[in-house]
Amino acid sequence: MNDHVESPEQEEISGEPSSAQNGNFHQFISFKVGNEEFAIDIMAVREIKGWTETAPLPNQPDYNLGVLNLRGTIVPTFDLGCRFGMGRTETTPYHVFIIATVQERTIGLLVDAVSDILTVNDDQIRPVPDMERMTAAEFLSGIITVEESMVVLLSLEKLFHTGDLANAAEIAA
Amino acid sequence: MTGSSFNADDLAQFKQTFFDECAELLADLEERLAAMQEETADSEALNAIFRAVHSIKAGAGAFGFTQLVQFAHRFEALLDRMRDGLVEQSERVADILVRAGDILACLVEASQSEQDLGENYGSEVCDEIDLLLAEIDGLESVLTSDEGNSVDTVVSEGPQEDQKNTVCTFLIEFAPKAELFRHANEPLFLIRELQGLGQVETECSLERLPALGSMEPEDAYLSWNLTLTTDKPEEDVREVFEFVEDDCDLKISAVQPEDVTHGSLSFHILDDVPETGDEDKSPGESDAEVLVAAKPATEPAAVVANVPVNAQKTSAAAPKAKATATPAQSTGVSSIRVDLDRVDRLVNVVGELVIAQSMQAQETEDRQGGHDFLINQANEDMSRIVREIQECVMAIRMQPVKSVFSRMPRLVREVSSKLNKQVRLLTEGEQTEVDKTVIEELADPLTHMIRNAIDHGIESPEEREGAGKKAAGAIKLLARHAGGNIIIQVIDNGSGINKDALLKKAISKGIVAEDAKLSDEEIEELIFAPGFSTAQAVTDVSGRGVGMDVVRRNINKLGGRISVQSVQGKGTCFTLTIPLSLAVLDGMLVAIGSEKYILPLASIVESFRPLDEQLRALAGGGEVVSMRGEYIRLIRAHHLFNVPGAVTDPCQGLVVVTETANGGKVGLLVDELIGQQQVVIKSIQENFDPVLGVSGATILGNGRVALILDIEQLKSMPVSADTWKPSSPEQSEASPANGDEAQIIAPEKMTDTEGMQVPATV
Numbered sequence: 001m002n003d004h005v006e007s008p009e010q011e012e013i014s015g016e017p018s019s020a021q022n023g024n025f026h027q028f029i030s031f032k033v034g035n036e037e038f039a040i041d042i043m044a045v046r047e048i049k050g051w052t053e054t055a056p057l058p059n060q061p062d063y064n065l066g067v068l069n070l071r072g073t074i075v076p077t078f079d080l081g082c083r084f085g086m087g088r089t090e091t092t093p094y095h096v097f098i099i100a101t102v103q104e105r106t107i108g109l110l111v112d113a114v115s116d117i118l119t120v121n122d123d124q125i126r127p128v129p130d131m132e133r134m135t136a137a138e139f140l141s142g143i144i145t146v147e148e149s150m151v152v153l154l155s156l157e158k159l160f161h162t163g164d165l166a167n168a169a170e171i172a173a
Numbered sequence: 174m175t176g177s178s179f180n181a182d183d184l185a186q187f188k189q190t191f192f193d194e195c196a197e198l199l200a201d202l203e204e205r206l207a208a209m210q211e212e213t214a215d216s217e218a219l220n221a222i223f224r225a226v227h228s229i230k231a232g233a234g235a236f237g238f239t240q241l242v243q244f245a246h247r248f249e250a251l252l253d254r255m256r257d258g259l260v261e262q263s264e265r266v267a268d269i270l271v272r273a274g275d276i277l278a279c280l281v282e283a284s285q286s287e288q289d290l291g292e293n294y295g296s297e298v299c300d301e302i303d304l305l306l307a308e309i310d311g312l313e314s315v316l317t318s319d320e321g322n323s324v325d326t327v328v329s330e331g332p333q334e335d336q337k338n339t340v341c342t343f344l345i346e347f348a349p350k351a352e353l354f355r356h357a358n359e360p361l362f363l364i365r366e367l368q369g370l371g372q373v374e375t376e377c378s379l380e381r382l383p384a385l386g387s388m389e390p391e392d393a394y395l396s397w398n399l400t401l402t403t404d405k406p407e408e409d410v411r412e413v414f415e416f417v418e419d420d421c422d423l424k425i426s427a428v429q430p431e432d433v434t435h436g437s438l439s440f441h442i443l444d445d446v447p448e449t450g451d452e453d454k455s456p457g458e459s460d461a462e463v464l465v466a467a468k469p470a471t472e473p474a475a476v477v478a479n480v481p482v483n484a485q486k487t488s489a490a491a492p493k494a495k496a497t498a499t500p501a502q503s504t505g506v507s508s509i510r511v512d513l514d515r516v517d518r519l520v521n522v523v524g525e526l527v528i529a530q531s532m533q534a535q536e537t538e539d540r541q542g543g544h545d546f547l548i549n550q551a552n553e554d555m556s557r558i559v560r561e562i563q564e565c566v567m568a569i570r571m572q573p574v575k576s577v578f579s580r581m582p583r584l585v586r587e588v589s590s591k592l593n594k595q596v597r598l599l600t601e602g603e604q605t606e607v608d609k610t611v612i613e614e615l616a617d618p619l620t621h622m623i624r625n626a627i628d629h630g631i632e633s634p635e636e637r638e639g640a641g642k643k644a645a646g647a648i649k650l651l652a653r654h655a656g657g658n659i660i661i662q663v664i665d666n667g668s669g670i671n672k673d674a675l676l677k678k679a680i681s682k683g684i685v686a687e688d689a690k691l692s693d694e695e696i697e698e699l700i701f702a703p704g705f706s707t708a709q710a711v712t713d714v715s716g717r718g719v720g721m722d723v724v725r726r727n728i729n730k731l732g733g734r735i736s737v738q739s740v741q742g743k744g745t746c747f748t749l750t751i752p753l754s755l756a757v758l759d760g761m762l763v764a765i766g767s768e769k770y771i772l773p774l775a776s777i778v779e780s781f782r783p784l785d786e787q788l789r790a791l792a793g794g795g796e797v798v799s800m801r802g803e804y805i806r807l808i809r810a811h812h813l814f815n816v817p818g819a820v821t822d823p824c825q826g827l828v829v830v831t832e833t834a835n836g837g838k839v840g841l842l843v844d845e846l847i848g849q850q851q852v853v854i855k856s857i858q859e860n861f862d863p864v865l866g867v868s869g870a871t872i873l874g875n876g877r878v879a880l881i882l883d884i885e886q887l888k889s890m891p892v893s894a895d896t897w898k899p900s901s902p903e904q905s906e907a908s909p910a911n912g913d914e915a916q917i918i919a920p921e922k923m924t925d926t927e928g929m930q931v932p933a934t935v
Contacts, residue, residue, distance in 0.1 A: 055878040056768065057857075057864050058814030067857065067870060067878050072525035074870045074878060076861040105860045 024122040028144075030151050031098065031111040033081045037151045038111075039118055039144070044100045044156055048114055051095040062088060068108055070099060077108035083159070102156045118151065120144050125153065191232040195281045198225040199274075204579045206267075206274045213262045222270075223252045227415070229281065238284040241277075244295055248273045251302045253408050259309050269305065272298050275583055340404050346424040348378075348396030353420035364399065366413045371403025396422075513609065516569050523559075523566045524853040530559045531874040567608070567754055574652045574661070575603040577615050581623055581650060588627045595634050595645035596627055602652040607659045608754040614731050615661070615751070618724040622663045622747055623648060625720065630667030630745050640742065642666070654753075658733070658775070661749040670739035672696045697737050701725045729885065732758065732773065758854050760871070760881065762847040763829065765810050766819030770843075771852055771871055771881040772829060778838060780829040780846060788823055798828055798840050805830060805840045810882070813866055813890050820844045831884050839888055854881065866890055 028039035049070065054077050056066035063082035067074045077097060081089045089095065089110060097108040125142040141155040202225040205218050214222070230245035251269070254260045276295035283290045345367070349360055367373045376398045383394070401410060407427055414423050534552040541548065578600045589596040607615075631637075631646035638644050649664040672693060679685040679699045691699075701721045728735045733751030752758065752775070760771035787799045788807070796807040807828065811819030820826035820842070828840040852871035857864060857880075868883035 053877055055870070055880060056816075057861075057880070058816075058866055060864070067861070067880075069528075069872045069876055069878050072521065072528060072855070072872065074855045074857050074860065074872075076857070107860060 025119055026122065026125075028118045028120060028151075028153065029098070030115045030118055030146070031096075032113045032115055033084065033111050034086050037115065037146075037149060038080070038154050039151045040098070040100065040109075040154050040156055042117065044102060046099045046101055046106065049097045049099055049108070051091055051093055051097065051110075065108075065110060068097070070106070070108070073106065075099065075106050075108050077110060078160075079110045081110070081112075100156060102160045105160075107160060116146075118144070118146060128152075188236055191236060192281070192285045194232065195229055195285075198228055199278050199281060200576060200579045201225055202274050203278070203583060204575070206271050207579075207582045209262070209270065210267050216256065219252065219256050223249065223256055226252060226277065229277065233281075233284065236284075238280075240290070240292075240294070241280045241284050244273075244280055244299065245277060247299050247302050248277060250306060250408075254306065254309055257407070260305065266305065269298060269301050271582075271586070273302065275586065278583065340402060341407070342428045343401045343403070343407065343410050344424075344426050344428055345399040345401060345410070346396070346422070347399060347414070348422040349393045349417065350420050350422070351391060351393045353417050354391065354393060356417070356420055358417045358420065360395075360397065363413055363417065364397070367399060367401050367410070370405050370409060370413070371401055373402075374400040511569075516566075520566050520570065523563050527559055527563055527853065528872045528874070528876065530555055532876050535874050567757065570609045570754070571606040572609050572612055573604045573606050574612060574615070574659070577612055577619060578603045578650055578652070580616065581619065584620060584623055585627065585648065588624055589631075592627060593633065594627060594631050596631050597645050597647045598623075599647060599649045600651070601649065605652040605654055605659055606753075607751070611659070611731055611751060611754070614727060618727045618735075618749070619650070619661070619663070621720070621724050623650070626663060626665040626667065626745070630665040630669075632668050636668075655750075658750050658752055661751065662746055663749075664744060664746045666744040669741040669743055669745050670697055670700065670737070671741060672739075675699055697739055700737065701735070732775075758852050758871075758881065759849070760852045761829075761849050762873075762879065763843040764845050764847055765814070765843050766816035768814075768816050769847065769873070769877075769879045770810070771879050772831065772841070773881070773884070774849060776831045776833070776884055778830040778832050780827050782826070783823050783828055785824055798823065800830065800840075803838070805838050806888075807840045807842060808887055809842045810887065811842070813887060833884055833888060839884065841882075841884070841887070852879075852881070 027042040029042050029045050030037055030039040032038075052068055054066040054068045057064060057076070060066075063079045065077040065079050067076050069075075079089050081087070089112070091110065094113075096111055096114055098111055098114065099106060099108050101107075125144050128140045128143060139155050139159040140152055141158070142153040144151050144153060202222060205214065205222050205225075208214065208218065209222075226245050226249045230242055230249060233241040233245060251260065251266075251273070255262065255266070260266055273295075276298055279290065280295065282288075283294075347360070347363070349358075353360070364373065364375060378396045378398060379394070381394045381396065382388070388394070403410065407425065410425055414421070414425075417423075534556060537548055537552060581600070582598050585596050585598040626648050627646075631648070632640070632642075634644035637646060647666050649662070651662040651664065653660050676685065676691065676696050676699070679696075679702065680687050680689075684699065684702050685691065701724075725735050728749055728751065731751050733749055735747060735749050737745065737747050739745040758771070759774040761774050761777055763770055763772055781800070783798050783800075788796065789799070789804075790796050796809075797804045798807045799805070805828075807823065809821070810816070811821065823842050826842050826844050827846060829843055829846070830838055830840050832838055852873075854869045855871055855878075857867065857870050864880075866883055866886045867880045868886070869881045870878050871881060873879050
């Protein structure tokens with residue numbers, strides 16, 4: 001049930017693969033949501049865990065899948081596909097949670113599959129073009145091209161910024 | 174001990190340790206001083222007080238807190254005279270001691286926060302001590318007065334006060350126990366230190382020395398009779414033995430100089446000690462300056478012939494015998510200091526162990542159908558052991574409430590003197606244990622309540638006498654266990670709650686409708702309403718209106734309840750009921766639709782399946798269910814939480830009647846009760862925003878998460894969760910029936926709902 005996969009960051013990071021080359025390299029973990037490829041900074045990723053059942057939290061947006069038990073810690077989980085407006089993901093045991101740390105909080109991101117670890121030079125990251133009236137673009141921090149296909153970089157901080165909402169909830173309570 | 178060889182970090186760390194220790198010492202001091210007010214302290218208590226003050230002084234000296242050292246020194250001087258029986262334990266002395274204790278505590282605080290309390294802080298008490306000392310010293314010219322500038326030096330050296338150089342002779346009987354060596358002390362150094370004070374004559378007694386064959390190499394057999402001629406006061410002599418006091422038999426007696434002649438000295442000592450061989454004393458040998466291994470002539474007959482060799486060896490070997498003593502003799506250290514974080518980690522890990530174990534047990538049972546006797550047996554054993562570990566670990570965090578209670582006497586003194594009231598504080602059950610986190614959270618509410626009790630409860634002495642009571646009021650602080658809870662009561666014998674005034678005030682503040690008829694209990698409950706204060710005038714002690722509502726909130730946060738009973742003119746009693754631990758909760762697992770939730774067992778009154786005629790939807794929203802003539806508000810959790818597939822007809826489900834913080838009742842509609850179980854509380858807020866209606870989460874035996882319901886919040890939640898629309902309309906998870914019913918029970922406070930329904934995160 002708890003067949004989580006250890007984060008690959010251990011081998012990759014400790015080997016300092018990028019330090020030998022020039023320039024600022026960053027590593028990202030890429031994953032699939034629907035038919036699209038996204039990536040997040042590898043440093044935010046704690047581990048990758050196979051799908052488990054979650055307990056729904058009341059009165060949350062649809063993309064909040066509720067909480068799961070990560071070896072005794074309660075971790076809230078989010079359906080990225082739903083967050084991106086693709087509707088709720090029909091979960092199967094083959095889905096995967098990426099457990100990540102955002103602003104000192106541990107969260108789980110439901111994705112279809114984890115694809116790869118990308119080592120990318122900073123200049124390879126292209127900015128997201130200005131798009132009008134597309135607020136979603138706020139949490140897209142860049143685009144990189146990997147083998148002719150496009151991978152969109154996500155900023156978890158922007159996607160899951162907590163400050164103002166936590167305040168609002170406090171006032172309400 | 175000087176900071177020179179350490180870097181600043183080390184020093185800061187040492188300082189922290191010092192203040193930690195101070196806090197403990199002060200608590201101990203406070204308690205013992207309080208006991209002294211009741212009854213005369215015995216010498217053990219006095220010694221303990223002295224040691225506490227002395228340790229603070231020593232530490233303060235090392236860190237250069239001059240003011241603290243000076244005051245502690247003065248304090249110590251008084252205590253020392255008391256120890257010697259030169260000061261009678263009168264009320265006056267007890268009073269001075271208590272006040273001195275308060276000042277000492279303030280000075281420690283000030284040192285810690287690096288405040289300056291002003292040069293003359295505590296000078297009143299100092300003067301009184303001086304006066305007292307002067308009186309004594311007037312009687313006892315032998316003792317030197319302790320005026321002075323003594324204290325700039327580091328303390329362990331002993332103050333170099335300007336003394337009347339009275340030469341005094343002390344007879345010291347020093348018999349180290351094995352623990353002394355275990356604690357890495359060394360008699361030789363002690364004797365050398367004594368030599369630093371004056372002329373020392375040593376005599377080693379071998380009377381306890383066994384035959385070589387039966388000798389335990391790490392035990393202590395030697396004892397010494399020392400004669401010290403010095404111009405220093407006895408205090409200094411005792412200080413040498415300060416750290417070994419508990420590890421040896423020590424007798425120090427002062428002899429008037431004329432009483433002692435060198436020649437007769439050994440007679441003198443030996444005469445005092447009856448066990449010593451009585452015949453053969455040779456007066457000459459006490460002239461030896463350093464450690465003297467006794468000569469055969471002084472040996473008691475019982476010692477076998479090879480003793481001299483033996484003795485030489487042991488006296489040399491004794492200092493080495495540090496590592497371990499024989500188990501029979503070592504009482505050892507009875508407590509250790511452990512970082513709270515470590516304990517917390519242990520508690521967490523054990524919590525996980527409990528879950529993992531029950532998951533494993535369930536899994537194996539599922540797989541082999543419960544037929545394998547051995548596996549079942551193993552599972553059962555495992556479960557028992559794991560529970561036991563959990564209990565043990567929880568017990569580590571348990572502490573007596575004493576640490577909070579002991580802060581209160583000082584508070585009572587401060588507040589009562591500020592208000593010119595006479596108040597006695599009585600405490601009971603201070604050994605009652607409760608989780609450390611609970612203790613920390615208790616301090617504020619208790620402080621508040623005691624302040625209130627003195628300010629509002631206890632009347633002025635004149636009023637009290639007018640009412641035929643004793644001039645001094647009393648506040649009783651009481652703790653005891655009851656089930657899984659600790660009950661703490663704050664009882665005063667003051668004026669009680671003036672219900673008429675309370676009601677009037679509540680009406681004038683608009684808290685209660687003018688024509689409302691309230692029962693006595695309901696009126697008493699009003700003091701917990703926000704922004705309420707009945708004090709005639711706002712004093713600087715209390716009465717600003719942030720009062721009992723905050724207390725109630727704090728107590729509720731702990732999962733506890735507070736109630737009040739009062740008889741006008743007789744007094745008031747606040748009762749706090751608080752769970753022993755914040756980490757574990759007795760819960761009832763309930764099913765609502767496809768989800769399972771935990772209800773705190775403590776709040777459940779009863780549950781029943783209502784009949785149709787017991788239900789009534791009220792106009793303007795809300796539903797009530799009648800139970801034995803009582804109308805109880807019905808809360809549909811599946812509505813509030815938007816749970817699909819739940820039982821929507823109360824006649825098919827169950828109404829769980831729960832008690833709320835203010836003693837009211839609400840009925841919660843659930844599908845069924847699954848069972849009672851103890852759960853480990855996990856925080857949701859660690860990784861997420863607060864979720865309305867949910868106080869936390871726990872992990873069930875199957876590894877799934879169940880949310881713990883918060884009745885208070887459920888009660889205040891807008892009746893329908895439909896006010897918040899899911900972002901994608903096609904995903905409407907709510908069961909079809911929900912829509913209709915949401916209309917029947919329209920939200921009472923629609924305006925409030927906006928803010929409450931903020932979707933957390935993103």
